[in-house]
Amino acid sequence: MTGEAAPLLELRHVGKSFRLRGALFGPARQLHAVRDVSLQIPRGSITAIVGESGCGKSTLARMLLGLETPSSGEILIDGQPIGALDRRAFATRVQPVFQDPVSSLNPRKTVAQIVRFPLDAHGVKHPAWRAARVREVLELVDLPQRLMHSYPSQLSGGQCQRVAIARALAIGPEAIICDEPTSALDVSVQAHILNLILDLWERTGTAFVLISHDMAVVEIMAQRIAVMYLGRVVEAGETAQVMRDPLHPYTRALLSSVMTPEPEAGLPEPAFSGMAPDPTDPPPGCAFHPRCPRAFELCAVLEPVLGKPAGAVPEGKGRQLACHLHPPPGPEAAQADRGSR
Numbered sequence: 001m002t003g004e005a006a007p008l009l010e011l012r013h014v015g016k017s018f019r020l021r022g023a024l025f026g027p028a029r030q031l032h033a034v035r036d037v038s039l040q041i042p043r044g045s046i047t048a049i050v051g052e053s054g055c056g057k058s059t060l061a062r063m064l065l066g067l068e069t070p071s072s073g074e075i076l077i078d079g080q081p082i083g084a085l086d087r088r089a090f091a092t093r094v095q096p097v098f099q100d101p102v103s104s105l106n107p108r109k110t111v112a113q114i115v116r117f118p119l120d121a122h123g124v125k126h127p128a129w130r131a132a133r134v135r136e137v138l139e140l141v142d143l144p145q146r147l148m149h150s151y152p153s154q155l156s157g158g159q160c161q162r163v164a165i166a167r168a169l170a171i172g173p174e175a176i177i178c179d180e181p182t183s184a185l186d187v188s189v190q191a192h193i194l195n196l197i198l199d200l201w202e203r204t205g206t207a208f209v210l211i212s213h214d215m216a217v218v219e220i221m222a223q224r225i226a227v228m229y230l231g232r233v234v235e236a237g238e239t240a241q242v243m244r245d246p247l248h249p250y251t252r253a254l255l256s257s258v259m260t261p262e263p264e265a266g267l268p269e270p271a272f273s274g275m276a277p278d279p280t281d282p283p284p285g286c287a288f289h290p291r292c293p294r295a296f297e298l299c300a301v302l303e304p305v306l307g308k309p310a311g312a313v314p315e316g317k318g319r320q321l322a323c324h325l326h327p328p329p330g331p332e333a334a335q336a337d338r339g340s341r
């Protein structure tokens with residue numbers, strides 16, 4: 001058999017709901033933070049997950065790290081459900097880098113102790129090997145060895161994030177999930193950290209999942225992109241293609257906020273207005289329709305399904321869209337497609 005290799009990480013119809021306690025004597029409510037997300041993270045890739053604040057990016061990241069359990073669906077690593085794996089064994093394969101480096105580092109530990117922690121936790125016993133690995137990863141993240149015995153409070157925000165990245169790298173994971181790794185940092189150091197991630201990706205072949213709300217950052221960093229809106233993926237595909245030819249009005253609106261107007265290019269179009277809807281009470285149909293400049297009747301009543309976009313639009317590798325403007329090909333198109341092979 002010559003079956004395709006399983007992706008490194010895969011989400012299959014993953015959902016996550018939180019039960020919110022109601023006001024005094026009021027009913028409890030369900031908040032659907034992530035809804036029916038299916039996504040593949042290829043080995044050695046940089047995959048970006050983008051969307052506005054509150055769209056479910058961090059919840060998705062926490063589920064990919066095994067820190068939250070999905071309410072529905074499953075997450076697989078190398079084709080195996082992560083829920084069936086030993087927690088510690090899984091942590092050697094997927095490591096986190098969080099948004100705020102200062103609060104994610106233990107203030108009572110030195111840099112060397114922090115970076116060594118995953119090695120200790122995963123039973124790497126030999127002291128000389130551990131010390132050599134700490135030196136090696138500090139060099140990889142470009143932190144001077146003299147800082148090895150410093151405490152986080154003695155370092156800048158950028159240096160703390162380098163320590164957090166070194167800690168994530170120490171055990172040699174296959175994937176690092178970076179949740180907004182630069183948004184808590186000064187603008188002047190953000191580019192250094194993003195360049196560092198790109199450099200590490202090239203040198204180590206580790207897959208990175210980059211959670212971001214910034215399309216400009218994603219364009220530079222990621223080969224693949226998934227755009228989320230109110231807990232769902234609304235568009236996904238190769239970054240270059242999604243950027244060149246965004247199909248979902250929400251993706252177009254996100255992009256228009258980072259592009260200079262070019263009248264002939266057709267972009268940007270008017271950005272959406274208003275706030276994202278309340279996730280405890282999402283609108284019927286497409287959740288974006290109340291803000292969408294191109295919504296029509298169907299959008300208010302029927303939720304579009306994520307699938308290959310139809311028609312003359314270029315599909316690209318793994319291009320997916322949930323929008324009634326480009327519905328997936330119907331049975332006739334599939335028939336014609338089979339006939340042409």
Ligand SMILES: Nc1ncnc2c1ncn2[C@@H]1O[C@H](COP(=O)(O)OP(=O)(O)OP(=O)(O)O)[C@@H](O)[C@H]1O
Nearest residue numbers: 018031033051052053054055056057058059060279
């Ligand atoms: N533990 C929780 N209990 C209740 N609601 C939660 C919990 N965690 C997240 N949420 C809610 O789920 C929704 C998605 O939150 P999430 O943090 O995943 O979004 P996000 O896209 O990462 O936003 P941000 O960029 O602001 O972090 C939000 O409405 C948030 O309030």
